[in-house]
Amino acid sequence: MKRPSKLKRRIRKFTFISIIIFLFFTIVGSSNINYYQPIQHTVIRNNIKTPSAIPFIPDQQLDDQQRFLDTITHQIPNTPQPNTYEYILLRAYGTVFINQNPEIKLPSKVILNNEKETLNFQDNLQLTLVEGTQECYLQKVAADAFNQARNIIDIPLKSGYSGDCTRSYATNLRFWRKYTNNQTLERVKQGRETTILGVVAPPGTSQHLWGLALDLSVSNSAQREALKQNGWFQTVENDVPHWTYLGWDEESLRKFGLQEKTVRGITYWLTPI
Numbered sequence: 001m002k003r004p005s006k007l008k009r010r011i012r013k014f015t016f017i018s019i020i021i022f023l024f025f026t027i028v029g030s031s032n033i034n035y036y037q038p039i040q041h042t043v044i045r046n047n048i049k050t051p052s053a054i055p056f057i058p059d060q061q062l063d064d065q066q067r068f069l070d071t072i073t074h075q076i077p078n079t080p081q082p083n084t085y086e087y088i089l090l091r092a093y094g095t096v097f098i099n100q101n102p103e104i105k106l107p108s109k110v111i112l113n114n115e116k117e118t119l120n121f122q123d124n125l126q127l128t129l130v131e132g133t134q135e136c137y138l139q140k141v142a143a144d145a146f147n148q149a150r151n152i153i154d155i156p157l158k159s160g161y162s163g164d165c166t167r168s169y170a171t172n173l174r175f176w177r178k179y180t181n182n183q184t185l186e187r188v189k190q191g192r193e194t195t196i197l198g199v200v201a202p203p204g205t206s207q208h209l210w211g212l213a214l215d216l217s218v219s220n221s222a223q224r225e226a227l228k229q230n231g232w233f234q235t236v237e238n239d240v241p242h243w244t245y246l247g248w249d250e251e252s253l254r255k256f257g258l259q260e261k262t263v264r265g266i267t268y269w270l271t272p273i
């Protein structure tokens with residue numbers, strides 16, 4: 001067998017080394033690319049639901065209750081089940097969940113369990129000071145809508161303090177304790193006490209925690225009209241000063257199953273459950 005010439009051996013050696021060098025840089029280079037690529041952060045935010053850009057409209061052939069519940073199923077991961085405390089709260093305060101503006105953040109459940117969970121939720125809100133107030137904060141979309149209503153006609157806050165607007169868990173709890181005794185919560189959970197829900201919300205359940213509610217001092221129909229035109233409605237039966245930002249015109253509320261009910265001259269939009 002003929003031995004390869006010295007030149008051929010050199011060429012082979014050179015080729016071999018070239019391949020090794022090429023492989024080395026290819027591997028190191030690609031691993032560098034991987035290493036320096038920004039990590040795709042998947043932020044899982046507790047207790048937050050951000051509506052998508054395309055609104056969910058339930059099947060209009062369904063009855064009110066099913067349209068509402070289908071909307072809730074679309075909006076929060078664990079729809080409260082009948083005969084639970086959560087369902088009682090959904091009935092009392094759940095109108096908020098028809099909001100579908102992508103800039104509005106909704107809680108992913110009807111109860112925020114403590115101050116920490118509340119702060120965790122509120123930290124992710126775009127809270128904005130309402131024009132002409134010292135301490136009234138709302139989610140920006142709701143604040144803008146309220147400012148618009150007040151461009152039409154003056155609408156005073158109920159007390160003028162921050163508690164009229166976005167509240168802390170501690171304030172929710174303080175208000176609750178002011179109007180209740182140590183058996184009230186248990187009675188609410190058992191479904192034996194419902195009237196209190198129109199006076200004060202149990203700890204961690206107020207729409208005021210979510211930056212989408214206002215307590216107002218409304219005294220005429222022009223003020224009511226301005227609020228309704230801008231997506232604000234009375235949604236908690238017998239809580240006269242309390243207004244909720246729903247973000248839809250009045251015509252649209254029925255699409256989600258909400259029902260109109262007039263009590264002592266006040267028209268409320270209530271959940272159908």
Ligand SMILES: [Zn+2]
Nearest residue numbers: 213214215242
């Ligand atoms: Zn209120």
